[in-house]
Amino acid sequence: AQSVTQLDSHVSVSEGTPVLLRCNYSSSYSPSLFWYVQHPNKGLQLLLKYTSAATLVKGINGFEAEFKKSETSFHLTKPSAHMSDAAEYFCVVSAHNDYKLSFGAGTTVTVRA
């Protein structure tokens, strides 16, 4: 079985400062890992995914995440937050190439001007 734990329910940052969203996973198999973003009244959008290739994954809008097997972590970072980054972020795990996604509880990001 697969599961994820997002360590922060809410993160607040100032515009132009780094963002760090923490995620730990549990998986019985070699996992696929994802980060999705959800803006209000919009569908979930894939930011990036890890599928056993490079451990440092670059995504859209300047986000990146690093897969660390020894720490069972997949933290999401961005060097400089923008106001448009305010949203809900979900860490997601599935068994490799499986269709069933298991979502974390989400982290709400607010960006202060």
Add this chain to the structure above:
Amino acid sequence: GAGVSQTPSNKVTEKGKYVELRCDPISGHTALYWYRQSLGQGPEFLIYFQGTGAADDSGLPNDRFFAVRPEGSVSTLKIQRTERGDSAVYLCASSRMTGNEQFFGPGTRLTVL
């Protein structure tokens, strides 16, 4: 092209009533998924269709929930004898094939009074 669409965007009903939620996937996508997102939680898998058939309905909470996809495109999630605990956002996603990136719709917010 058009993304995944869901109708209605909001549905308010009374306890005990029957409701239908519709999902229009991206044209040509053979796989379709339903998830349920309760307040403050991440989405949870309900059911997955490959073509017209439900390949995995293990996430449906009980037999009041049923979904169909008769022509392999549009899908309808049906809930009988609704209960207050069914209140949630119901999300639909589609992918070109099983295991490919899932594209999510904006969801239907169901409120059972």
